[in-house]
Amino acid sequence: MNMLWLILGDFNCVKSPTEKQLGATPTWYELKDFAECCLSLGLNDAPTTGCYFTWYSNSESNPVWCKLDRVLFNNEWLEVGLLCNAHFNPSGCLSDHSPGIVSILDLFASQPKPFRFFNMWADHQDFMATVENGWNLxxxxxxxxxxxxxxxxxKGHLKAFNNLHFSHISVKAKDADLALQDAQIQLEFDPENAAIRDLVGELRKKAVFLAEAERHFYYQKAKLHFLKMGNRNTKFFHDMKRNATKSSILAITKTDGSTITSAMEIGQEFVSYFTSLLGTQVQTLPVDNAVFNWGPKLSSELALELCRVVTPEEVKQALFRISENKAPSPDGYSACFFKRAWHIVGDQVCTAVLDFFRSSRLLR
Structure with a gap:
């Protein structure tokens, strides 16, 4: 089900022995049903602050603390950039459970989603035409x-291109595979039908293309180069997202004792704190130019090589040595874009780079 889930309350079960203090230690047999349920549904624990153990037995002779209350969300929250956290207060006198307060945060609410070039675009048959139409201005x-x-x-042309062909890539890949399976079943009942045979061939090409595109999509989003290229990478991507969620800082206590939860305020507080530690000026000594005459030095010939004019071929060679799976530059374009569309954009890439070496000025 491709919907956002948020489930919260008393689950009357812990997920690990560390979530229970005192009393009988829970066995794996008692824990496995709840743990397997969360795993099969893709449910993740929301980060929490406040009380870790949310239930107390209220027994002075046999005290037991457990984490029975929790907030769970599914992987779709990670896909759309939403994050939630829960704060559990002390139980007080009216209940043996801690009351929980859930906050829902939009990670991208305060800033537009930046452009990113996805390498899967370059494999589409209409990619080059899209680049030519947008570049010839x-x-x-x-x-x-x-x-x-x-x-x-x-960027505007490529965003429209993505929305048309690759938006919701996992859904498109799944639908294409189901359409192929339906056609294969029809062909099994009517193997002599040439039209169905042709349809199966077309649907297979589409399903394979979208499956590869989905794999490359998650491979690139995970931004790690040691992933196995033989799988879809969706599980690893969601694991990375879950780890990022667990390690995210949702609230901090300032030096004056107050608590802040705003992402912007948290960032500003970190900057202010470390500036107070590291932002002091120290006295520096003058540079002794005689130091530069010590040790080995370049010959006159090698020194001239450093001043030699850079050629367009060197610019191309340097760019083509960059892996297509490297993280994109700040403008969102990866090396894959420039490599695949070199016959369209290459001349202007070289001209711009050579202009930098001639003028020693870089446009910001």
Missing amino acids: NMDGTTQFSFCRKLKAL
């Missing part, structure tokens, strides 16, 4: 300015 200005404006203008 007349831009006035300096070489670097024109190049940057073209990259920026192309």
